[in-house]
Amino acid sequence: MTQSHTLTATGLARTTRFRLDREGWISLSLLLILVVGATVAYLAGERFFVNLASRMVIIALAGVGLNLALGFGGMVSFGHAAYFGLGGYVAGIGAFHAFDMTPALGIPFLPNGSDQMIPLWLTAIALCGLLAYGIGRLSLGTSGVYFIMITLAFAQMIYYFAISWPTYGGEDGLPIYIRNQLWGLNTNNSLVFFFLCFGLLVLALSFCHRLLGSRFGAALTMARLNPIRLATSGVEPRPIKLMAFVISGMITGLAGALFADLNGFVGTSMLDWHRSGEIMVIVILGGVGRLYGPVAGAMLFVAMEFWLGGLTEYWQFFLGLVLLAVVLFARGGVFGLLAGRSRHE
Amino acid sequence: MLNVTNLETFYGPSQALFGVDLSIAAGELVALMGRNGMGKTTTIRSVFGLTPPSAGTIEFEGKDITKAQGFRIAQMGLGLVPEGRRCFTNLSVRENLLATARPGHWNQRRVESLFPRLAERRDQSANTLSGGEQQMLAIGRALMTNPKLLVLDEATEGLAPVIRQEIWRAIRTLKAEGLSILLVDKTLKEVLPLASHCLILEKGQTVWAGEPDALTDDLKDRYLGV
Numbered sequence A: 001m002t003q004s005h006t007l008t009a010t011g012l013a014r015t016t017r018f019r020l021d022r023e024g025w026i027s028l029s030l031l032l033i034l035v036v037g038a039t040v041a042y043l044a045g046e047r048f049f050v051n052l053a054s055r056m057v058i059i060a061l062a063g064v065g066l067n068l069a070l071g072f073g074g075m076v077s078f079g080h081a082a083y084f085g086l087g088g089y090v091a092g093i094g095a096f097h098a099f100d101m102t103p104a105l106g107i108p109f110l111p112n113g114s115d116q117m118i119p120l121w122l123t124a125i126a127l128c129g130l131l132a133y134g135i136g137r138l139s140l141g142t143s144g145v146y147f148i149m150i151t152l153a154f155a156q157m158i159y160y161f162a163i164s165w166p167t168y169g170g171e172d173g174l175p176i177y178i179r180n181q182l183w184g185l186n187t188n189n190s191l192v193f194f195f196l197c198f199g200l201l202v203l204a205l206s207f208c209h210r211l212l213g214s215r216f217g218a219a220l221t222m223a224r225l226n227p228i229r230l231a232t233s234g235v236e237p238r239p240i241k242l243m244a245f246v247i248s249g250m251i252t253g254l255a256g257a258l259f260a261d262l263n264g265f266v267g268t269s270m271l272d273w274h275r276s277g278e279i280m281v282i283v284i285l286g287g288v289g290r291l292y293g294p295v296a297g298a299m300l301f302v303a304m305e306f307w308l309g310g311l312t313e314y315w316q317f318f319l320g321l322v323l324l325a326v327v328l329f330a331r332g333g334v335f336g337l338l339a340g341r342s343r344h345e
Numbered sequence B: 001m002l003n004v005t006n007l008e009t010f011y012g013p014s015q016a017l018f019g020v021d022l023s024i025a026a027g028e029l030v031a032l033m034g035r036n037g038m039g040k041t042t043t044i045r046s047v048f049g050l051t052p053p054s055a056g057t058i059e060f061e062g063k064d065i066t067k068a069q070g071f072r073i074a075q076m077g078l079g080l081v082p083e084g085r086r087c088f089t090n091l092s093v094r095e096n097l098l099a100t101a102r103p104g105h106w107n108q109r110r111v112e113s114l115f116p117r118l119a120e121r122r123d124q125s126a127n128t129l130s131g132g133e134q135q136m137l138a139i140g141r142a143l144m145t146n147p148k149l150l151v152l153d154e155a156t157e158g159l160a161p162v163i164r165q166e167i168w169r170a171i172r173t174l175k176a177e178g179l180s181i182l183l184v185d186k187t188l189k190e191v192l193p194l195a196s197h198c199l200i201l202e203k204g205q206t207v208w209a210g211e212p213d214a215l216t217d218d219l220k221d222r223y224l225g226v
Helices: A002-011 A022-043 A047-072 A081-100 A117-139 A144-163 A190-213 A215-225 A227-231 A237-263 A273-286 A293-311 A315-329 A333-339 B040-047 B070-076 B093-098 B108-114 B116-120 B131-144 B161-176 B188-194 B217-224
Strands: B002-011 B014-024 B029-033 B055-060 B078-081 B149-153 B180-184 B197-202 B205-210
Touching: A022 A047, A022 A190, A022 A293, A022 A333, A047 A190, A047 A215, A047 A237, A047 A273, A047 A293, A081 A117, A081 A144, A081 A237, A081 A273, A117 A144, A117 A237, A144 A273, A190 A215, A190 A237, A215 A227, A215 A237, A215 B093, A227 A237, A227 B070, A273 A293, A273 A315, A273 A333, A293 A315, A293 A333, B002 B040, B014 B029, B014 B040, B014 B180, B014 B197, B029 B040, B029 B188, B040 B149, B040 B180, B070 B078, B078 B131, B093 B108, B093 B131, B108 B116, B108 B131, B108 B161, B116 B131, B131 B149, B131 B161, B161 B180, B161 B188, B197 B217, B205 B217
Parallel strands: B014 B205, B029 B180, B029 B197, B078 B149, B149 B180
Antiparallel strands: B002 B014, B002 B055, B197 B205
């Protein structure tokens, strides 16, 4: 076991280094646009645009999560709203009980609800990990359209569960009156909150970068390309895919917790299957299996939602056209158009 | 080491193997021969659990692996170099080698000294390699799992003569180091001097087994079509 660890640490270290080739420059530029955009908007007193940037960052984070399963693991999950929503409800329910000074979930011997972001984030990540483990265990025996349908079915179960739980608003959702706190930071300040989300996005991206450059990442690629050939090399493909699926759910869940805090509200719309589709659209739009693809996808998606949505309520018609164009003519997505083909394509 | 007895395998309703017997002792190089479509690859697929047999037994080092899953069989020490030099083309040479590596005698350095071309191409993506280099990579990848028995399915098929020689040289080195090898190949000129035993399949059955010297021209003509 120790030897396999040294392999992880040293053997593939070269590929985990961030390289400033064309792909690196484009990735860096995307992040810079977000930071500069948010800062300029803040200085100009345009809080709305700062929040718009935060929205891009959070949705990108959800996409980074899904991309790990869909793009790198080849698992087309149509139920990632479950993790997004569960993360959101953790933030909402924590704040609800902290506001009421009642124990979490109303169960007497549990600690009181919390309005601190760190424990809420960790709870969201842990619960989403457990949920993804359960769903993944049961769904990974299937593939193709069955996998899509099973993940969708699980997500719908959670959706209806949330609708029928009146304590936390049911169909009306649950407001978060005071944004959750992080140490001494003023999280109500839109720019502070933006940088919190941005920091987590960068953290998630560099984590995925390291993960995919490791032995695990290579094995995950093998499991996607040819699980049988991987098995004849003595590695069972399923636990590798399950691990990636769990991490994927955790990242998307963290994004959900941030999204609830951004909006000051968590509702069943976060669990809706439309939401699963939206996250998937972002990944496809940005570039499936490209680390920074979801960042590009989320920026484009939110920008279209804002500008086209301001012009017509049928803006999704145009989203559909763009998606069609990407699928037909630019298989690498927007990121593929900007950064060229990936290393091994 | 590997004992296969009376193996019968089906692809759906059609039977491909009608009783294959095969045995390899430690340190031996056994050549599995026969014309196209006689069941050589199916035998290998059955041994590795990819097309599980419906009858017969497969034992590896005294343990019954007839019903075992593919990855368990590989973990026990069977290494496969599949037909058609199958590498993971989206990954670099180094990633191909290291992702499924298991501790043991074979490591990246030893594989690279066996195939110096792989050292030159270390960070290249596998799909930029030539066919021969991909075959070397496939062999290297199997060696990195440190198998006790290496199975090579048509390792030199369709390669340029110079590259074939490089691969044969590597196979000779592996044999000299004492690795047990099961070899499927059609070039008798290269196989026969190396083999400890030969086995001929026809229509899914073992029809002949013996020393390479005992393989007369008459037998070659009858079973191998040469």
